Amino acid sequence: MNGKPKIGVYVCHCGTNIAGVVDVEEVVKFASTLPDVVIARNYSYMCSDPGQALITDDIEKLGLNRVVVASCSPRMHEPTFRKTLLSVDLNPYFLEMANIREQCSWVHEDPIAATEKAKRIVEAAVVKARRLEALDVKEVDVEPSCLVIGAGIAGIQAALDIADAGFKVYLVEKNPSVGGHMIQLDKTFPTLDCSACILTPKMVDVANHPNIELMTYSQVEEIGGYIGNFDIKVRKKSRFVDMDKCTGCGDCAEACRMAGRFPNEFDEGIGMRGAIYLPFPQAVPAKYTIDKENCLFLTKGKCGESPKCQEACQAKAINFELEDEIVEFKVGTIIVATGYDVFDARKKPEYAYGVYDNVLTALEFERLVNASGPTGGQIIMLERGKKKKKKEGEEAEPPRVPESITFIQCVGSRDKSVGNEYCSRVCCMYTAKLAHLVKDKLHDCEVTVFYMDVRAFGKGFEEFYDRVRREGVRYIRGNPSEIFKRGDKLVVKAEDTLTSTPLEHETDMVVLSVGLVPRSDNREIIDLLKLSQSSDLFYLEAHPKLRPVDTASDGIFLAGVCQGPKDIPDAVAQAKGAASAAMIPMASGKVKVEAQTSVVNEETCRGCGFCVQVCPYSAIELVEVNRMGWPVKVARVNEALCKGCGACAAACLSGSIQQRSFKDLQLLPQIQALGVK
């Protein structure tokens, strides 16, 4: 199809835009002397219908198989002239443009110099055109379904939007229940809506939606393929409870010999649970789960005479034989909504978190003030780890109520010493909210907030912050240096930086306003999807301004905090954005893939993997091939993933991987043409 080159060169006057400075006749004369040039012409407006007709006529009558248009920027009219070629069945990639307007006639005044430069530009285009190859423009079909990973608020919202639009959604959640971090929260700032009240209806919706297949207590194990055709493998971990039979009555949990022995993750370890449990009353699905690390029967093979839970379950739902189930399916798009972890306050040892019982993280405090939490919403002093030692029949002392509570902001945010330079965006406001909740419940409690800056930038934020201060919460500007104990009291050592006064602040309870950090298991998803990370280690979007929900890989989108800290409305907005972005290819049913992709010469490839490492799209993999009887590894490009940047071609030492239309053998002659003389 490539054939011996027969090139037509078409030099455009563009009215006087080009011809006013560049001697077009002279350029045409010069072009006609270049190798393989069969015809060189000029015309007032090449992009006009008669101009394009000149080209198509020549292609048909002279049998041209390469076309050079010397006119404006290819960024302007390359698509136009590609179509011109296509209209007479010439492969559109046999076009090369010479930009003699934007980068020549419009920027140079001297006609002689401009004409000379125009000739060089045309020559470079001709020598490249001689070596152009026909490329295929490929389309792939898109499976009308989406995988959403993570069922926090972002994942739930995205799943609902897509399902409502009529596409199938597979919603995969690692934990036994959907809801994510949002369902742990008490109230939301600044409106003080009850978090559970606004979220539970959506949780129920995802479980019941006919287009959503919800997989909780499940993990994505393998992802292959590319946009339109991802192959997914999910492991549904065994709960040892038959989901169809379990009625969620809770008899089993009460019966469990280990009831109340283990910290409940949902309550951030403040509350306790047994080996069989429902993380929280509104959990969706409302099905019990056996924790196989702690279940006596599963760890020791023995639980008294027989497992108590099994005895208690009237529905006969408990089955210790149940195994993990592997589910495989295909999707066209993927939304990653894996959320975040809170900063591990132990990394700031000066705050003595984990040393003193009443130094809490804000998320623990959320559970403490939450009406559905372990204390029923009562704010009391904690005596951690003592519960287990309580002897039978011993009278519990009445809980002590803190007389003063101190919040410390920016724990693990804006802090280079722990490697987190960024602002977590939610701490200022949730601190204000929690301070308000304290004041609401314990009017006389003295509430102090240590802060660096208060960032109240969102809708209604500044007003809320103001309100909280008016309620008597004391804000001290300063970053505490140490927390220690003096008698019964915790002492926060700090400097009030507004007055430059060192101070030691006594308090009963300290709440650390911990920041949001990438999940500790981020790596799993990165490895599965080959996502990139930004410098803060959250997942990297394709463009910080214009493609905030896309990733470098087509068909994979980001929603919620996994891309960077954000509050609930922002997470929801991004989820809706991701959902609509994912629906575009699903609705159209087809996507075009880049034609100017990379291609490997497997004969010379040495399989070093430099290209694999360099590719931002994970479009290249090493595969084993048989080279004259020897097993060797060579690079192979997945053309559906390749975006045609060419970084691989520059990384390859043996020139074995090349970018179509920008091959070394196409660019080196251009360099020569521009360099000589």
Next chain:
Amino acid sequence: MAVKKLSKDKVKEALQELTKFRLIAPAKSDEVVIFKQIENPDEAYLEYGNSTVPPKRVVFPQTETLFRFLRGSPELKEKDVEEEGTTVIFGLRPCDARAMAIVDRLFSWDYEDPYYLKRRQLTTLVGLACVEPPSVNCFCTSLGGSPFGTEGLDILLTDMGDHYLVQALTEKGEKLQETLSAHLEDAPAGDEKKAEELAAAAEGKIARSINTEGIPEKLPTLWEHELWKKVSAACLGCGICTFLCPTCHCFDIQDEVEETGEGRRARMWDSCMFSEYTLHASGHNPRPTRRERTRNRISHKYSYYPKRFEVIACVGCGRCINLCPVNIDILEILEQVVDAS
């Protein structure tokens, strides 16, 4: 032919005289001695053992334009060697001169190579006898040469201490001697005899040797012998042994064309030790490994060449032994050939 003497303090003026020709002499840069065109007599370095790169490249350049062309045009512009003018290679070793005499047979064989032969015709060789063998790996005497050998030379110089004994050997040599007559004096009586003694002593100092008898006939019988695998195992496939060999003469012809269509056809040294040397366009290579390539190098020198030209294409200069990065030693290979059964 009158025997003359060139006093050492007159060497520079003699060289100055010769710069009216294209004068090539050994020159030292860093520790490397290479023959190059000399404009200034101070550049010449005659106190050398042997040059790293043999002077063959003066008559057989590493890259040589044959003709120029314009693509699509029938006209060619041939290289005119005559333009290079009369050339004098001053101070080359007898083995390297003898090598030229051996290679002459190839270039004037079935096709008379105009470029090479013209250049040879324009060139006068002024040799410098090896009073001391330049290296422990010299073995010229095994191949019919000698530290004082004269084959291929036009003049032989012998270092007599404070002067060189100048012996013209050919008509060309006499002519050159004539040119230099202003700088020459009559040789002291007894110099010739003394030179003969020096020659005998020098031959005695050649430490390595090989009896080549029967090798040309035996080599083809060892085609599949296991010795080739063994002697080539360490070979890196580089071009040192062949490029630095005074008798190796393989070349490749390539066209170098600009995008404008202007181009030249040039020949350049090639090496049978390179993997692309016999690589076919199909991808097939009849000499796929260093085993076949090593076998070819030895066979070409010690079998094919003597069969065709009645002389072994090796002068025993020892360069390939001295400079091989992995100590592949042609004498060891030949000994194995002799011993092989």
Next chain:
Amino acid sequence: MAEKTDFEPNIVAFLCNWCSYAGADLAGTSRIHYPPNVRVIRVMCSGRVNPLFVMNALQQGADGVLISGCHPGDCHYMQGNYYARRRFNLMRNFLEYLGVEPERVRMSWVSASEGAKWKEVIEEVVNGVKAVGPMDMFKRRQLNW
């Protein structure tokens, strides 16, 4: 290498399609005038540019070479300009070590909105190369006998 007043250097520039080429186009659309000494090769990304292209251009007659890409963080392909930055820093230092003046091997970040910066870059490169004169170190002599 004496400075010659009438010396008009020849500069070969590699521009990424999305930022620098667009920036150069914008200079045109804005009719910002600059010296005609720079000839452009368009690539999709600065990450495509093999540093050996620099060597090749200098050998083939360019007096200077410019590589221009998107500002860090703005690469259309996310990372290409970072790879280019590493490769060029090394190549530029190396060429300087051989005696190629650093004025001849330049790199810039020019975004699609920086038409004015493009002009400044060109002027700086052209003036820099003018100051060091024609590149005649290892330039390929055409058709040597």
Next chain:
Amino acid sequence: MVDIEKLREIAREIISRDDVRQLIGYRQGTYGFRARPAFVTDPGEVDKLIFSPACVNNLATYITLEERLPVPRGQEPDLRKVAVMVKGCDSRALVQQMEEKAYERERILVLGIPCTGVVDMDKVEKRFPGVLARGEIVLEGDKFLLTYDGKEEEVAKGELLADKCTRCRYPTPLVYDQLLDEEVARFADDDYADVEALEKRSAEEKWAYWEEKFSRCIRCYSCRNVCPMCYCEDCVLDRLNPQWMRRSVDVSENTAYHIARAYHLAGRCIQCGECQRVCPVDIPLMELNRKFYKDVEELYDYEPGTNAEAPPLLSTFKVDDREDFIM
């Protein structure tokens, strides 16, 4: 010092194994003080194996140099291990080769030689010219002891030591299955004095220096072929289409060759110095490689051939890589 008997005993054991195809070591050379590579496939051959400061070659090259002939139909390729003796510097070539996935770790069996330095054979032969009979070199404390023609001579270590050894940071191999001697503590470090001296010169002086060197090049490709990191199936510098540089030997093409060769080793050269050792016309190739090496270390805190798990230097980046050179 490596106990030769122990070396041979270990070698005999290794080569007797069913899963080992070949052992690459050293043996006495054909004359003078030279040593050369030895390829052992049979237990009967192990008695020729030696190790001494004359064992200059980097044998890691041979792991990737060996040609693979087409496997005849119906036969299986011989994928048994290759055992190789390596000094500290040589071992880094193995590490770098594995970083580049040239082969799997299981494919090789590494006999590590903690190295106290090797000689520069040019220096030896200049000091002891005309030695034909096979001689021996051993290191005794800070002196080399040379035995030849019934004579014994002592030379201060520094006088004969190869330059690369005076900058060696890794005398003990970084990868091995068996170590043939006690580990050797680092006895030298690299201050890049040679590179810095050249960096300080003017552009004119630099080019005058290199032009002279490059014009000597005869393009024998020994520097490339000996290099353990140059193991492409088909070197891009040999190719005709596209042709990066012409075959013509002149200062322009030679310079292009040397730039391309050195650049291809940027972040890959492991400083074994073999290229410079083998160059017949004494081009200081390591001064080229070391410029990259120095910059790579200073700019990117990267030392090739020290970590097989590291991502290749030019296939990775840091967001805050230096860019003060960018307009």
